[in-house]
Amino acid sequence: MAVSRVDGRDKVTGQARYAAEYFPEPDHEALLYGVVVSGAIAKGRIAALDASAALAVPGVVEVIWHGNRPRIRSFDIFYKDMTAPGGSPFRPLYDDKIVYSGQPVALVVAETFEAARYAAALVQVDYEVEPHETSLLQHRGRAHKPSRLKAGYTPPPDQKGHADEMWDKAAIRIEGEYYSGVEHHNPLELFASTVIRDADGHLTIYDKTQSSQNSRWYVSHVFGLSKDKVTVRNPYVGGAFGSGLRPQYQLPLAVMAALKLERSVRVVLTRQQMFTFGHRPETQQRVRLAAEPDGTLSAIIHEAVAETSRIEDYVEVVVNWSGELYACEHIRLGYKLVALDHASPMDMRAPGAAHGVHALEVAMDELSYELGMDPLALRLKNYAEIDPTHGLPYSTKELRACYMQGAERFGWHNRPLQPGSMREGRELIGWGMATGMWDAMQMFARASAVLHADGSLVVSSAATDIGTGTYTAMSIIAAEAMGLPLEKVRFQLGDSTLPVAPIEGGSSHVATVGSAVQGVCEKLRKTLFKLAKNLPDSPLAKAAFADVEFAGGALRLTTRPEAQVTLAQVLDGSGKRRVEEKYMMLPNMLKQMKYQRATHSAVFCEVRVDPEFGTVRVTRVVSAVAAGRIINAKTARSQIIGGVVWGIGQAMHEETHCDHRLGRFMNHDLGEYHVSVNADIHDIDVIFVQEDDRIVSRLGAKGVGEIGQVGVAAAISNAIFHATGRRVRSTPMTPDKVMRP
Template identity: 40%
Template sequence: MTKDTKNPPIDRVDGRLKVTGGANYFADFEIPNTAYCVIVGSKIAKGTIASLDTKKAQNAPGVLGVFTHQNMPPIPGWDAPVGGEADGPAPKPKTEETYRILSSSKILFDGQPIAIVVADTYERATYAASLVKATYSKQTARTDLQKHVAEGIAPKGADGGNYLRGKPDAYQAAPVTLEANYTIPIEVHNPMELHGILAHWTGPNTLMIYAKTQGVNATQQAMAEAFKIAPKNIHVHAEFMGGGFGMGLRTWPQETAVVAIARKIGRPLKLVVNRSQMFTLVGHRPYTVQTINMGADQDGKLIGIAHAATAETASYEDFTEATVNMTKFMYACPNVSTRYRIVRLDRSVPIWMRGPGEATGAFALESAMDEMAHKLKLDPIEFRLRNYTETDPEHNRPYSSKNLKEAYQRGAEAIGWSKRKNEPGSTREGDWLIGYGMSTGTFNAFRWEASARVLLKADGSLTVQSAVTDIGPGTGTALTMIAHNVLNVPLNRIKVEYGDTSLPKAPTQGGSAIVSAVGSAVFDACTSIKQALIELATKNGGPLVGRQADELTLADGILSILTEPKKKVAVSDLMQANNLAVIDRTKESKGGPQLQNYSMYSFSVHFVQVRVNPLTGVVRVTKAVSVADSGRIVSPKTAASQMIGGVAGGIGMALTEEAVIDHRFGRFVNNNLADYHVAVHADVPAIETIMIDKPDPIINPMGAKGMGEIALIGFAGAVANAVFNATGQRIRDLPITPDKVMQKLT
């Protein structure tokens, strides 16, 4: 449920297509003469291929080729030194290892592709792949971060992984201190739609791609770099995506390999990976251990915070994320230090996952804030308010907008926070202990460069075009609302076309930035069209000659005078009188230099009620309230869906999700949806969403800030804090499973 929004909620513009099967995802596209490929993965985590027998596979019915390190077609752009980034020019190597798919006999991680089998049907390719046999010279794999934390290295960057404000270790002299360790396990994206690509060379140097990507322009550029052809010769289409969560933020090596093999065999080629390969080939949230040291005075004012985090990365690529960033600015604390390290393991490389880095860091910081509030005998909200800051202490500049105090108050009222008892374990209903918890989340509010095209036809219809991919949040609906709010064209006369490189360039869908970026371009293009209409109406000989723009209003295809509504002209008549079949505007939009004077963030506050059964250790989230402070809400219905989806993901993060490795072999033991437990309907209660809905005056003309990440960031901490309030037992290692609860209670 969404409250107090200024815009009326509308249904998703793509909703009917999706529920009736009319929406085409990458694997739905069919090209005549398409071949299919299946990846054969390594069964060891480190070593070399000693022998590889592909004869039976090559002789199987329908097989067109078996590609290995011995016969992989060349990829021109991969001749340069490897940097690990597949979506940009290859710089010098970041690490001691290098990885190019099917380039050598060396094995760097479990599931690494050792062969790609191509056949005329998917079933035949699958069967033939089962016939590929390999033997290995196995080496001992390092996959356990806990055993190698001391080997962490500082990532390359301006601060070398360190930040300091004030004095280091100032928390040690505080009257009240806390030291706690927190663990986030490997989490895997696991959207319903599997990863893959359909590649078709339409000429010697022209390429058509259907892919699961969060950015068609990024994929276009990556393939242009890999194959040394002009980006304009590569057409990428990804209108719909069945869940991304971060896995589609880069072009993966297997995608590039499929394009190379498609060129070699001279046929369109499709890859759809299987579920177990989703655990090894498209990234994951990295295993991360964190330590928070915190000190406060007896009045609840923070004196010092030290936040150290160590996360896994691959041996062949250094992946980093913003795990400790929230600690730098969230609270008014004079002495703050952060330390971030990475450990190279024999694992596939991680990737950003919804709430990238900040979701991991917020669990530690917000759990520690709750622990310190308990030590001080303060209500957790009161403790946060005593350390509230109206300006960004990291950069010493104002926030573009911040309404967290209102978010605390409204969320507390909605959850019934007044029922919460500050003494843990003191509320019981029958066999269940009842607890309440809350946590804050935050994420950068970006405004990237983007472009959009808007066409107003004389019949009153409006078309909005952008290359942006809608990965599920309802981007098309939001762009429809922005266009409607500027031009007042009826919603059913607006069409949005997106997800194709033939359309105006747009950034990758990620970082909660698309409404701010692409929405601004749509706003500017629509505003330009509105200005053109006013100029036509008010010029000499026009029906509203002599009137100023601020005297006029535009609604339902009618341009009229505000104070004299009978004096009006239909837009269709105005355009016909000027021999205009269409008014066409393309605008590029980006933030100006004034944005650098402000810190721009979206904020969230999550409240939960849990029930914990002390006999079984079962934890149930029975009520959830999430409050979003993300500027003007452009599309209330899809915004609420974003928050609801974040809560569902947050429940999984808090209670169920964990990819488990048997470190004897360096391999996953639960790489399937039966054993890797995502939250299901039975785990998710009714969720109330509240939007502060106050426009940010700085970031963009709509006043809208991103919401996708803050929907998840902080939620796991709220659950952990509620479990403590229910039981008096603090669980710092996610997920909070019954065995951990029972161990604490016995």
């Protein structure tokens, strides 16, 4: 099925409103505007803060800092979700300590945004500066194993076999170091929170977040407010992909101001401040592979060192993929952290895999040349029929079909093995490929469904749509389950008062919330069937539930479709204006834990390289994906295309540069932080390999949000080598690296 977004018209006509586009009702006091004052040093303390000049600006109401902020219960709380690493979360305006450059040190609140912005520039802050450390490469020597882990993180498994011994004595082996620089989220929508305060003190908060309930939980616990005093809404989110998993600091700052001033307040971060609350961590990896002359892998060794902050041990699954992708009897994996004076890193599309699979897949390409073997043939030679690390069968795995269908569509059989052997005009042409892998997760969720007398259905869950098509996918699932046309179904999300849903992240929303939606619709169908059987002269009076189907807005006998009762007739005949059911979806963990559950992909890429300038054009990408049953092919394809575009950005453009003398990220705007633009993107072809996984979800669906990016940068790197014979082991692969001998 390929369905246009049900929320598309609202978005393109401007009717969809985002966090910074809400205002109090006319009977409320006017909205106040808060502007954040960012700190200027990387480490130390605030010696003094002078707000007198700012307070003298007409329209300025208050300057809030750690010396006058409202009382809070505790920021040092345990998050109940998968996003919180071990340690203490950053606490804005908590005390005089500076733990990273750019952290908020004050909030100027005024009657107009312009007054607040001007006054923020007048706040004078004196600092006592302490020495800082912000370079991963300079401080690798003090790397440590993660001490406390976040939920959802799996440490590297114990060594399998004798990897070092096998590598030492192998006849064919390769070794490489792979570096990935810092990347920052740059969603179109800036992070913002609008806090509407009612006369009774109730706070309605419009927040840019990937979970309204997570933000509500955070606010109520930190500020000691009962849950019925706080409602968080996020009906539309203008991009996130990890940046909104945890509440960002504009949320507590806006709430502080609303509580202190007893007014409604909006705080919107600037584009520069979007670089001050987390990033994809800088990572250094070392991969060693050994193989027999026929290409059989005999050893895999993959070690990674990544940055974290001084206050938290942020962790990612970086190296584990090397123990899961290819059959091998000897595997050793290692992962350590270096604490630096930066903000805590954060999840960013395909966290861990974007780096870890990249290093492995470039190393596999290097090994293929050492063997004189086609890169695809090497991967097929070491295809894992069961999970190599844990010995578990896969719930479903159609990776071989991804290889075959992707290679055929791309024309891989025409690829010459020798690098530098294809040219058109002045440009060298290279073809590369890589494998992708991501977890197929399912979590806990609730949903409610209400069928109204007019035959319309409203399904609700506190899910989030960050632009991925959640509104549409859930509407499709409900419409199919109830036999209703799509226009008769409305899915409600983005409100903390709705039934519980997990954070939108990790490519789990369809498998989780979608299963809850299907479950509540099945429960509703059974209720309606019982009502239909009891109607006077019901044609279904003697039928069993298995004998009927829901189609065309009616219940009918499968064998005699003319024997039917419309849903409107069921409610009218039963004297009901509405029928409601609720459902709680719990994953069958006892069953799921017996399997390795993952999505897979094969990425094929063509690049054209100008050998004199080192410029690279990614001219063609084919991504073949196995991600279970695809609910909506149109939005799913868009997800994969978006992932490929981001993979091109990771490979060619995106890196945030730190001046380690200042401990500050310098290219902190869209003028100097380069993302892929239209001119960088050419042909992207997406193939969905048929797959249906009833272990992961009752729908047969997995998820497509993350897998689209995994492997893309590696395929580009491998294509550059095929074009030029130059191996680039760090991202982004800028012209200076491509030209380097």
